[in-house]
Amino acid sequence: MGMIRVGIGGWTFEPWRGTFYPPGLKQKDELAYATAHLTTIEINGTYYRLQTEKSFAQWAKAAPDGFVYALKASRYCTNRKVLAEAEESVEKFVNQGIAELGEKLGPILWQFAPTKVFDQEDMGAFIALLPSAVAGVPLRHALEVRHESFRDPAFVALAKKANVAIVRADHGEYPLIEADTADFTYARLMRSVEEERTGYAPEAIERWADEARRWAAGGDAFVYFISGAKVRAPAAAQAFIAKLKAD
Template sequence: MAGRIRVGIGGWTYEPWRGIFYPDGLRQKDELAYVGQHLTATEINATYYGTQKPATFANWAKAVPDGFQFAVKASRFCTNRRVLGEAGESIAKFVNQGIVELGDRLGPILWQFMPTKTFDAEDFGAFLKLLPAKAAGVPLRHALEVRHESFDDPDFLTLARDAGAAVVFADHGSYPALHGHDVGFSYARLMRTREEEPTGYSPKEIAGWAAMAREQSAHGDVYAFFISGAKVRAPAAAQAMIVALG
């Protein structure tokens, strides 16, 4: 059975989107609901910087329609550290803050590593063993965004596969574009939108991302997010890809 393709952006609070993506006069508290009406996923950035309340997650879930999902960016205190194998306490705090209140709107957890973080098989393997399969009985899916070329290594891809974690495919000028093994879902972050292009990427490029997503959906759910680059174009890029997917 083919997976579902969800396409979105990073976050939903971004001033330059007002009057370009968000209509003039839309209340700030209604912006997430507007994202839910026009896109099919978004990344939660706030969780990277600090802990949120369970009620906050529950309110976010209520704001969006059935089928919409949030990717939750893991706390920087888990990933931005010298010894990853010592992150157990931080991971537990992050996972148990109330993310399960998103219910069926909970998508993958995004574990993002600094561009300076290099691949150490032993330490990374220890970190992957700390990632829980469930929180309060709810299954969790994990996606790894690594940004140093040392991760372009079969040993890393094997470690990720064996842990059941997706390797994020990044379209970026200086991060490696890694294709992980099939773990039942895939995750792409598309970071080269251009301001002069109304849809961020050209129609031909958008069609290419749609084709890649269709191909990956044979193996499970697909998450594609347009972020950074010319961020002001990210919603238009996501909408264009949703159109391209039909």
């Protein structure tokens, strides 16, 4: 049985101050607070720019044992016409110091543009570029595709052969591809609404919690409340965690 980890994207967001973070909490203490009340965080800053070894080491130190970070891979790796030409960008990303996270390094999320169409040969070449480890730290990879053309058995077969997860995206426009292709599962739940105190209604949280339990039977499961009504993401994640503990 795998672990189910639940969290949000990032930890710096002004509307969370006073809603998720207690009034008066210093900004420098927000990461420690977030990692103490959630079980994973998807770091989005790595999508926009390279970080330093020092930053990764500090993030690792701030989090308790058992906590893991997912990393959103650089846009320079995935936002390109020919994915097979991403080798240099992929190497630069994985060698920027992510190994400093050690056991607190979770999956790497490779997100593709909604306009990116499935090309079996090119996607296969890209997947082949993804390393299994860096500096002795094992790497796990998840692909978030956002075009309907990826609803293709050939794509599922490529991911399964490489033990790469296909992100389960709960979104109004992107395809939800429910395929078990790796020894872990990665879900991004993006339909939170501000009118609902916990972003998702209790029955929806219960339904997804049941799904997460099923996924955990085959390995670790990572569930992130992302986008949608972002102000509700921490409450949604905490309600999800509470549901898992109560049952």
